[in-house]
Amino acid sequence: MIEASTLPGLGGAADCSNENDSSCSDLSNKSLRIAENAKKKRQAEAPLLSALKYFSQVKTGTPRNGNDELNGYLEQVEREALAQGLSPEAVSIMLEFAMSLRMTSVISARVLRFLIPASVVPQEAVVRGFSWLCMQKLSQPTQVLFLRWVLSMFDMIDSKDNLRAIYGFIFSFVIDETMCPFICHLLYLLTLKEHVKPFRVRKLLDIQGRMGKQPFLMQLLALYKVFCPEMVTLTMPSKMRAGFKNHNSTWKAALAALQKRNISKETHSMELTLGVRQHPHRRKRKFHHLEVPALTPMMESSRSNSRKGVCLQQLSSFAELLDNLNSIELPAQMGSLLSSALALHYLDCVQDESAFLRLNFWLGHALHEEFLFGPVDGSSESMAEAAHFLSMLVSTQHFLQEGFSSTEGFLYKFLTMWDGFLHRPQILELLSDIPLVPSSYIKDVLFEPLMQLYFTSSVFFKCSVIECLTSMLRKWLTWHSVCAQEEGLDISLNNRSTMSLSLSGFLDSVLKLVQFVGRLTSVGLQLERGHTLLLHHALGFYETVSDMFLKYSLPLFVMLPPGVFFPALLATDPVSIDRLGYIMFRYRQNLTSAKEQQKKQRELSLHINRSVYKEFNTYLVAMVAHLWNSKSFSPRTGIEVSEALLERTKVADYSKSFDLIHHPAFLNYAIDFHQQCWPERTDVDLNSIKAGKYWDWYVEFLFTQGFDGLRDFIKVNINQASARQSSGQPLSQPAQPSQPTAVASSSS
């Protein structure tokens, strides 16, 4: 009793702290209010204590009518219960009082109706409740009321092991027709595998024979089937309502209020319940191959041995999954693992090769039947269903960070007959998940079909293909860098022949992919007349390529093709030039650090082709000549146009026309700068920016406009000190950028 009195007090303290959360604005008020609340509590406690004492001691047969003491205490407890909920001890006392029928059933029913626990219901109280139920003294409505109460409070019962121990007793009530639905529901919540016994199955079948196909019987039998499929064979009618009815109407409002109060106390555990991915009632199609099968355990006879494991659908949270990780049984159909997030977590840990083969057979079959063999069903429902299936597959593969080999096999076939339009986003996503393709057949299975689609489709399709291939390259490189870390597959450490063989295989494939994208982007840009969007996708690809050595520790250097470099350099938007600057900057960083490594470890065969340095230097010279030195189209800049032709353009000073001032992409910045420098001047003479410190200021001005790539490029490649020396002539100063030549000379 002492405990009973202290606990509500604690509950009250917690409560008042909640109130504080909402009104913590005023600190002085806060302490006052706490004191006031505590005082109120103490006052309320005393009568509640005596009320509980009364109910625990009142004798059977005490008169009810005109019993003011009883009514007073009842009201007291009711008020408390509805306002705060009752402490576990109070729940025990009141439940005992109600079930023992010491006063009439009317009083018992009234008590049950307001029996709202504040935190938990002690399991022992419920067990005692059932022992009273066994006495068969309660009236039928009270029996039902009790069962409804147990069901409604089920989640609050502190533990269920003793309840499970009296499973047999509870089961015995199924023969009572009124109680049966509630008992079935309760058994459904309590059943463990060991509870499923042939005699119980027979009993339920017997009742089903008498009562017909009742949903509650069906549900319980279905659960039994889940545990012991060999004991009961059952097929759900297609339109069965899932779950049991809710019986909590009496306590719903009070429980909701209680939950609201408790919500801040609870720490939210991330729950990954089963079935989150399941689509609600999907229309049944003639072909069911796109349906992800349900999670069902293996048949007893096909289990490998008598080892009893846990089946996945018994688990409902990630914590449970972790606890049972070593005893989980694979389901009868591996495809069913794609049905829930929890199962996917498990799939990530599965080591069994046969299991993956099963999954791949199922998935391959589904994809083949739907997209390769099946009759074309253009109806919007089936299109939506197919898109949904593919999206599910995409998100699954992203979750696992790996593509299924059956998807890969399917894509190779599908690519040859794809129109580039059907489910494009999903197909391209799946395509980017393909693991490294050996270089010997990458052309046949991937490049040829993609190329046909690429050159015959719109610029937007071209962009999405480049994006897809960029993503594919990144995934390959990431895979490689993770592998290199985990396996010590490091270029500097490893010299085992097998590893270097695999590394060269990897390099071959990546090289093929980069070269392929080089062709696609060069020709694509030509076809689309340097379309800006396509150019940006191309530059995005080379941002990854330029950084392969430093970011992914892959000793491979491939320069971007002229077909991408020059359109970017001469582009009309400054962003392209900025990105190009960044790419050139990264190339330089990568090449320099590779060179340093090469120097450090002589014995290493980190071979970088000299032509890479040559190409890099050519580009560098071209970029500096165009942007900095105002020497566009001069010899050795990569684009040499005959003077006669340039004369015919009637551009007066064509060699200046692509420097940072006159470049169409920067012209408006130059004008802006000019206006800020000489606000009073009406005639704009851009050439005056080139004079003296104005050039430096202009370059600084450009950097403040967010051209970070350009800044990196200029800072690294152009000797600013020498620029300052020949301050009057920025055109002539870094005629031969010193660092790039250093790179070139040291390579030879």
Next chain:
Amino acid sequence: MDVRSAVSTPVTQYTHRRSKSYGRNFDATSRFGYTPGQLTITRIQTSRETAKARKLTEKVDPEQLALLVKKEWKLSYVTPLYKFRHTQLKIYSRHLSAFIMAEKQQGMAVEVGLEAGFKVTFSTVLGMAETKDDAETVFIQIHNKPVFASEGDAPKVVWSGWLTCINGDPEYLQALPPEFVSLPLFCSSGAESLTFMVKSWFERTFDCSFGSMGLDPTDLHWLAALWTGCHSDNNIRSLKLAWTLPSQPPLDVSLTVNAQDAWDLWDKVRQQDSTDNSISIEEVKRFITGIESHFFRHFKVYLSAGVLKKVSTALGSVHLDGKIKITCSDYMITVLTLLTECAILRTPILPGLF
């Protein structure tokens, strides 16, 4: 050195975890090394053996064989069965019976092993397999006892079907892990609803997938040629062919060729090649072209513009949408070899695994 080895042990274990690649299971060393070309290999046969009369009755129980012939079978392909065991057919019989009962009485629970209206029997057709890689053929029958049948009435066979693998591609079969049994060809005869139930029971029990198997016109060409080639040993009576031409409305053409004429044509086509035991796809094409041009000479209709839908002889008949009837068991193996091949061709092949 000890320290080094102690360090390297967990590394290799970790490597093992990483190498899991959802079916593309290569460890890091072999990952890039798998044999190229297998992915794109066209597994379509360009030559096969001539159909030789084989007294199957000497190898296979004639009673069982009788169940397989003279019935029209609907063809399906099946992906490999996981943990199927030929030793557990009795248990499978019981489970499938119960499953069908439950399906029939949607929603009513059924106790396994109860005497029910439907009785399923699984049996092995011993001796049908040709190579050591072929799994033994499994035959399934469903009997039904009518509700108002009298005591002595024997249950009626309402459905039958079989799973088989004859001369299956050894490379494919050997690549499968031992837990899998590949019986890629499924033939069924009986009510669609029962076929559906049997298929779904198999799918749930052995984690396999079924797909209906339509044939290719080329497969029909092969069978027409193979059957005609048997005429010298076994009278095929006549070679009946049916085309559908894509005109508006579609034109169905059926042509019956006198058996001897067909054989003469085949023999002419064959004479150009000396090898006796094998037939090449070119010969088959010449044979069909011969028939088609003969038809054109008389009716001025290009049959090659249409699709060959049906072929039938006294030895058996085959329909493009995947129905076959084998009348003479002597040539059964040849036909089943071709069909097994078609079925394996339909199975999703995983790159890197096969």
